Amino acid sequence: MKLIDLIYPSNRIVSIVGTSKNAGKTVTLNEIIAQAGDRGISLALISTGRDGERRDVLTETEKPPVFVRKGTIVTTVENAIKPEYAGIEIFSVTDYNTPMGRVVIGKAVEDGYVEISGPYSSRTIKSMCEDMMAFGAKLVLIDGSLDRRASAAPFVSDGTILATGAALARSQDLVIDKTMHIINTYSIPSVERGEIRDLAREIMEEGKTGLINEDLSITYVDTLTSLRSGSLIAGYLTDSTRYVVLSGSATTDTIKDIMQNARGEIQILVKDGTRVFIPQRDLHMLQKMGLQLKVVDAINIIAVTVNPYSPEGYYFEALTFLENMRRAVPDIPVFDVMQGGSGYDY
Template sequence: MQLLDLIKDRHSIVSVVGMAKNSGKTVTLNELIEEALDSNLKLGITSIGRDGEKQDVVTFTEKPLIYINSGTIIATAEEIFKVCEANLEILEITDHNTSLGRVVIARALSSGYVQIAGPCTNRDVKRVADRMLHYGASIIIVDGALDRITSACPGITQATILATGAVLSRSMDKVIEKTAHQVNMFNIEEIEDNRLEKINQKILKDKTMYIVNNEYEIEALNIKTALGFGREIAAALKKDTKYVIIRGSLVTKTLKDIVTSTKLFKNVTFVVNDATKIFINYKDWLYFEKVGVNIKVMEKINILAVTINPYSPLGYYFSPGEFMDKMKRVLNPVPVIDVMMSNL
């Protein structure tokens, strides 16, 4: 199975998210670039963060380079644009600023290596992606990372490919556990309540948190974020509370403070916009499920596939066949692709 087969004719803006550095995200991106060449499809590529440099600026380990084909459209910062080896034609200098200068949209006139450092905010990424579509790209790939997982947000990209690998742990089972948990987060059930959706649309631009009762009456909470306010949220719950609409991030401590402060949480559904806003590890998630915490999302993330890298830059590796077989069994029916083997 080819990655591009999961995208073309279905999605126009897709993110590639790595669970950690050296998990195979750039190899996944290069696989998509190669498949696009074979399919005569014109890609657009940008990034939240930076990718394509020869050495990781944090870990100082070697990184795979990004090699684009003639006709590919990229969006990258001005300072990075200057070091790209491919011959590039500037299409537009945007007003989206980064620490490395304004974001430049360009078309490759020749094949060659490039570095990508795109917009910093969700809104700017979406705007730049739309501009690349305007300039003729068929599919936009947004390069992201788990610590900047907002690139998977449904408001920015229509689908996501998750890259994982041995770098997460020396234990294969631990890598599979962490990956499966992230996939489960992406697959959190979407709320199916038309009345709540209408309420959410009305208050979408309002950063205040709300509780909604069984009669769909809303009460604004005098807090702007759930972070550090779990006890205050718990105190606001009533016997007829149906939903708590969470603005921003939902983290373990907030839920633990709610659970330990009131039993009324068992009657409530906590609603976040999407899974990129949830930061709860595997063991804590199991605990919350056990005690009866119910969490749903307004928008579900569409995960297309998981790519795996059985090799770690620290020198250890997993048996590629065993890693693939186990990951497939656990993640079924999500497609699992070993991008390292396909690039040998």
């Protein structure tokens, strides 16, 4: 089985998120592009920043370019359309500006390399994905990253491919440990009761922090953000509080303050796993304190890809790394993209 079999047709918009720079995200992207091309799937590409350039502008390391086939729809910026790259027929010039010019949507008129770019805003990413599907794409791939994790949000994409590799740490065990923490964060379960999900979604859509009480009444907290507001939120807790709804991010300090002042069993709700910013050690500590953290919208992790090579010159034994990662995440398919991203037997 190949990656594309897990992705399409059950998903229309898929994000590819790297655990770190050089984790193999672009290799994963290129592998999916090739597999989609072999199946004749009309493809579109967008990035939450910039990808496809030959050299990383921050680290000055060589990067694998993004190769597309004729007919692929791409979102890029004006200054990234270069003579040495594939020609682009422009469909739309958007109102979104970047330091490299306006973001445009077009179609590759020949096989070749491209730079893909796009907005940071999750709503704008979603809107442009819908525009590309209106231009004929059957599958949209979003190039994301862990520091621009909005692309993995269920509001934006139907599912996420997580790319990890040796570049994350020099120790194979540490790479697996760090990757597991990200997977666990992304895999936080959704709140069970449908009426609670609906109430929490209403609170979040208003951009507020609120408490859902035992009788399903709502108490709003007088704060513009949940960040560093744990002690303020704690002051609103009563014996009847059952859920604390955070419209923003969940951080260690905020959750710890809430839990230390809870008067009974409560659940803390966030929109999805991309809103959780809690280090691994802190998460273990909070769980020992009895943390019940749930999401309104669960993230669908389609697969994990591993890259055993680091640009710093060290590498892991490929088969051992692949097998160890598969043992660590038995419920999620794992592929070695350096070996073609295929052959997963389950």
